[in-house]
Amino acid sequence: MKYIIAGATGFIGQHLVKRWLLAGHELIVLGRSVAKIKALFGEQVQALTWDELTINYLQHCDAIINLAGASIGEQRWTSERQQTILSSRTQTTQCIAQLCAQLGAQAPVFFSVSAIGVYGLQASLPTQLPAPYDEDTVIDFQQAPDFLAKVARAWELAAKPAEQAGARVVYLRFGVVLAKEQGALPRMALPFKWGLGGPIGSGQQPFSWIALADLIGIIEFLLANKTISGPINLVAPECVTQKQLANTLGKVLHKPSFMPTPAFILKLVFGQMAEELLLKGQQVVPKRLLALGYQFQLPTLEKALTEIYK
Numbered sequence: 001m002k003y004i005i006a007g008a009t010g011f012i013g014q015h016l017v018k019r020w021l022l023a024g025h026e027l028i029v030l031g032r033s034v035a036k037i038k039a040l041f042g043e044q045v046q047a048l049t050w051d052e053l054t055i056n057y058l059q060h061c062d063a064i065i066n067l068a069g070a071s072i073g074e075q076r077w078t079s080e081r082q083q084t085i086l087s088s089r090t091q092t093t094q095c096i097a098q099l100c101a102q103l104g105a106q107a108p109v110f111f112s113v114s115a116i117g118v119y120g121l122q123a124s125l126p127t128q129l130p131a132p133y134d135e136d137t138v139i140d141f142q143q144a145p146d147f148l149a150k151v152a153r154a155w156e157l158a159a160k161p162a163e164q165a166g167a168r169v170v171y172l173r174f175g176v177v178l179a180k181e182q183g184a185l186p187r188m189a190l191p192f193k194w195g196l197g198g199p200i201g202s203g204q205q206p207f208s209w210i211a212l213a214d215l216i217g218i219i220e221f222l223l224a225n226k227t228i229s230g231p232i233n234l235v236a237p238e239c240v241t242q243k244q245l246a247n248t249l250g251k252v253l254h255k256p257s258f259m260p261t262p263a264f265i266l267k268l269v270f271g272q273m274a275e276e277l278l279l280k281g282q283q284v285v286p287k288r289l290l291a292l293g294y295q296f297q298l299p300t301l302e303k304a305l306t307e308i309y310k
């Protein structure tokens with residue numbers, strides 16, 4: 001198969017490229033710098049910059065996936081940073097969607113990455129998780145209750161012209177992707193390795209996650225099932241609270257997990273970013289994937305972390 005992957009120089013993209021090259025697929029990597037792509041993947045992939053992408057490339061590929069976007073957790077959310085986070089997703093998505101729209105039903109399947117933030121943040125409940133969101137949850141795309149919802153809603157809207165023109169578009173709503181070396185997990189695990197791990201804030205906020213192995217497995221499942229379109233929640237069936245996350249991480253790493261990080265410290269250091277990324281969350285379930293018969297390799301957090309750190 002021939003795939004175009006945008007933003008493949010990042011955490012998830014590098015894993016996808018490695019796996020799909022081994023599987024013998026032909027890959028075009030789309031990004032901001034040919035030199036960066038070549039430095040990572042050499043001559044094994046064709047490197048393309050955004051201004052070089054034409055309809056011709058889309059006509060001759062089986063799927064296009066857009067992983068591009070400025071990192072959400074790397075820098076404090078100044079208004080300038082928020083604008084970069086938003087526009088790096090909407091502009092890249094618009095660019096692909098416009099070309100897919102010209103091809104209509106002849107376009108390759110467009111996997112437009114999004115995030116579970118699209119549902120909006122939920123308040124923590126003292127004794128139980130809030131009611132879960134699934135793909136049938138009604139979303140008002142014209143407004144947003146928080147910044148992450150604003151980004152994810154604008155991101156999905158940017159792909160709509162392709163869908164409206166008859167192209168097959170799949171909105172991949174990622175939960176927090178867990179892997180050993182990259183993404184959120186190494187940062188979350190660091191205090192545990194120093195013996196200083198524990199719950200964040202109240203510890204009651206929901207944490208919807210997905211193991212990298214399943215994320216890749218799901219994308220391949222969706223590539224193989226050619227009739228699936230629309231939103232798909234890429235989260236494990238088991239959502240946990242932050243406290244359960246801390247306990248499980250401590251158990252798997254054989255480290256203490258009782259040192260809480262107070263909310264006010266995080267707010268002081270990280271501002272709005274702490275509020276939305278660490279102190280709140282949402283419970284999301286993979287309703288469509290379960291109905292479609294996808295078999296999760298790592299459905300529970302303990303199983304996933306044990307496999308990741310084995």
Ligand SMILES: NC(=O)c1ccc[n+]([C@@H]2O[C@H](COP(=O)([O-])OP(=O)(O)OC[C@H]3O[C@@H](n4cnc5c(N)ncnc54)[C@H](OP(=O)(O)O)[C@@H]3O)[C@@H](O)[C@H]2O)c1
Nearest residue numbers: 007009010011012031032067068069070088115174176177
């Ligand atoms: N990792 C997670 O837990 C998670 C959860 C939910 C959603 N997601 C979403 O899934 C996508 C992939 O995640 P990831 O963790 O692999 O991301 P990542 O490591 O941050 O990589 C994303 C790629 O986006 C491109 N990029 C960065 N800044 C850009 C900008 N200003 N304009 C255009 N492109 C830019 C870069 O590629 P080039 O330099 O080659 O252009 C970069 O390698 C992201 O959109 C992310 O928001 C991830």
